[in-house]
Amino acid sequence: MSSGKALENQAAATGEAPFYIPATGAASRPRLTLKHNDTFAVFDSHGDIGATTGTPDGLFDCDTRFLSHLELSINGEQPLLLGSAIRDDNLSFHVDLTNADFYEDDRLVLLKDTVHVGRTIYLGDGSLRERIALSNHGAQAIDLTLSLAFASDFADIFEVRGVRRKRRGQGWRRILGGGGVVLSYRGLDETLRETALSFEPAPTLQMESAATYALRLAP
Secondary structure, eight states: OOHHHHHHHHHHHHHTOTTOOOOOOOOOOOEEEEEETTEEEEEETTSOBSSSTTOOOEEEETTEEEEOEEEEEETTBOOEEEEEEEOTTSSEEEEEEEOOOEEETTEEEEOTTSEEEEEEEEEETTEEEEEEEEEEOSSSOEEEEEEEEEEOOOOBHHHHTTOOOSOOOEEEEEEETTTEEEEEEEOTTOOEEEEEEEOSSOOSEEOSSEEEEEEEEOO
16 A cells, blocks of 8 residues: 555544544744854754744854844645753753644545654854654555755844845855855945855755745654
8 A cells, every 4th residue: 555545544433523623833933052162053942043033043153143034834835743852051952843633635645743853953163063864653654745945135233133234245045066155245344244154964855035845754
């Protein structure tokens, strides 16, 4: 039996439950902070940066925000939070997530709590590293996409706090071979600032603002 058929059967069985409440969205997210020397990062409890507009999230170094958006999605949807914990040294934290109910043509094709996603995030030496591990707790293999969207506005700490600049510098992006992107910004002072992102293994699809993996998870 194919995995798609198995998921359809699972959805049909679930749909018959009279009091089933679909899980498709995320609640409000508290903030967590990591810090090492002149570098600090502000995340939400899911491990994302800038998933909610108007927040002070970001990866900062010497009072400049080098990463203003880093958001993980499964099949284009935000995962659900199981729990997160920061270490006492404020250098790393771990997040446990699971998939929300996923629908296609009004049919439930992936039941919530089937896929576990573990995110472990480390900060140190002016860089941010993340390890993502996925596991399938269902009875059949699952095909899904995992994406990481990213961006940087290179705002200084005063802009993040609400100060508006009349003029700003120029930003651009370029894709590197082998799974990577460089986000660049030349300020009005002619200083060049850059954020280099690398992905291992290389993503299935690499774009200037997102890396996407097409995955098959064995049960």
